């Protein structure tokens with residue numbers, strides 16, 4: 001018997017944005033571990049690798065010439081400058097994946113979100129994660145221990161700018177407690193999958209139901 005979960009559906013582009021340090025990377029990791037149907041869209045970036053990051057897993061680390069070439073060859077869905085480096089979403093297998101029901105998680109900023117939304121509004125679900133306070137954000141950036149004071153100051157400045165785009169998102173979640181935040185984000189993903197337009201197998205199912 002066909003239930004809703006076995007009906008074919010179109011995949012979605014699930015976008016998580018937040019200022020750095022608000023917990024987006026942790027939430028992304030938790031979501032990828034908990035859910036087999038969503039895969040990370042790995043961005044390309046010109047920024048140097050941080051300790052612990054793996055090429056091809058966290059990012060495709062490329063130099064400026066390679067990034068230029070990718071732009072010229074129209075390899076990007078979207079790209080944007082962030083903190084003096086460039087970041088972009090390679091098209092890769094996204095379009096065919098969506099058709100087959102594969103969901104993609106995007107950890108991108110508001111500029112990339114706007115571009116994806118303009119290109120592909122119906123496939124996109126946009127979630128913004130807010131820190132409980134700017135003091136807490138500063139503390140989390142310091143605790144991370146990966147960036148210099150100048151970089152942290154720059155990120156704090158940019159956090160204010162990023163937060164000002166909160167109203168360009170479909171959902172906004174405050175990350176006070178990471179587990180609570182994760183459950184909220186997961187509920188959003190589950191509900192978005194149930195949207196009628198994404199359940200492409202419904203027409204046939206209802207036709208049979210009524211026959």
Ligand code: 5GP
Pocket residue numbers: 017018019020043044047078079080082087088089107108109110111112113
């Ligand atoms: P980080 O250097 O801390 O990994 O990322 C810095 C910022 O770049 C984050 O806000 C992240 O969401 C954003 N970012 C990462 N990949 C992409 C991308 O492909 N496109 C855009 N527009 N932003 C990205």
